[in-house]
Amino acid sequence: MKKAFFFFLLLVFSGLIWYLFIKKYDYQFMMEAKYGPGAVYQEISDWKRFDPDSSQDNIYLTEEQPFESLTQKVHSNNSPIELNWEFERKNDTVTNITLNLRSYKNSLANRWNIINPFSESEYIDTLKQRLSTFNQELKEKQRAYRIQIPDSIVHSPALDCICHHSTNIPVKDKAIEMVKTINILEDYILKRDLKLTGSPFVKLTKWDREENMINFDFCFPVNLAQDIRPYGEVEFRQIPSSTSLKAIFNGNYRISHLAWYDLLYIAGQRELKTSGLPLEIFYNNPNLESSPSSTWKAEIFLPVTH
Numbered sequence: 543m544k545k546a547f548f549f550f551l552l553l554v555f556s557g558l559i560w561y562l563f564i565k566k567y568d569y570q571f572m573m574e575a576k577y578g579p580g581a582v583y584q585e586i587s588d589w590k591r592f593d594p595d596s597s598q599d600n601i602y603l604t605e606e607q608p609f610e611s612l613t614q615k616v617h618s619n620n621s622p623i624e625l626n627w628e629f630e631r632k633n634d635t636v637t638n639i640t641l642n643l644r645s646y647k648n649s650l651a652n653r654w655n656i657i658n659p660f661s662e663s664e665y666i667d668t669l670k671q672r673l674s675t676f677n678q679e680l681k682e683k684q685r686a687y688r689i690q691i692p693d694s695i696v697h698s699p700a701l702d703c704i705c706h707h708s709t710n711i712p713v714k715d716k717a718i719e720m721v722k723t724i725n726i727l728e729d730y731i732l733k734r735d736l737k738l739t740g741s742p743f744v745k746l747t748k749w750d751r752e753e754n755m756i757n758f759d760f761c762f763p764v765n766l767a768q769d770i771r772p773y774g775e776v777e778f779r780q781i782p783s784s785t786s787l788k789a790i791f792n793g794n795y796r797i798s799h800l801a802w803y804d805l806l807y808i809a810g811q812r813e814l815k816t817s818g819l820p821l822e823i824f825y826n827n828p829n830l831e832s833s834p835s836s837t838w839k840a841e842i843f844l845p846v847t848h
Contacts, residue, residue, distance in 0.1 A: 571641040576684040579609045579629040580803030609807045687793025698843035700783040705761035717796040739763045746819040786843035794834040805844040814846040
């Protein structure tokens, strides 16, 4: 009996030593997100303000393994915190998220307060409140759009078009750049009374994923047999068809790029090679239509090869 009690105490003491002095992280949270690891990974990496009432960014990315894990540091006057996120695809519509946390300051005291049954942990209570708020914000954001990725590999359309080329644009500002430059293309079409042969689209020509900057052509499909010539900032393009993974995005075009990341994730899972330069076709006019989550549609093609 004494040996069993001694062995129990040894286990408890060893567990305390391991948790207080050896374990890398203070605490672990589990949650679920609605979409694939690609979109979820990007949304969390875009989280910049730990305190929703703050006017300044204080979350900074320190390490990443795209679509699998990322580590962020929260700069706080009270206690800087490390957030380590891990992503695991549960099924086609759900991603499991594991969040590990540790404090850089007062770590031993924080850990003791967590396991002390006679006191509450202000550190963990504050974190739970912040993360609960973030989780609700994430769910609200994900209710505003939908991403569907069919299993089959398809061929993107071949397109003849007039285009305006934009360079060094932040991914999140793609739609803003389109709004700024659409008049260039529309004026060209109206002055020459051209007939369109399809819906407007964007074709990426460069994507710096470390800086999240892109170059792209914003284009209107036309019949190039018409009597027209390149002029000013308007150029001609012939976009060939390509073997591609396809996503259907419903929602505001400001965030349609989230589907790009899910396509990249699927390409990696299937061990497909890709240029990483999607083609995105827009079927709705934001100036004329409301309810973007239910009516706006884009088809996105990511070129791939085996």
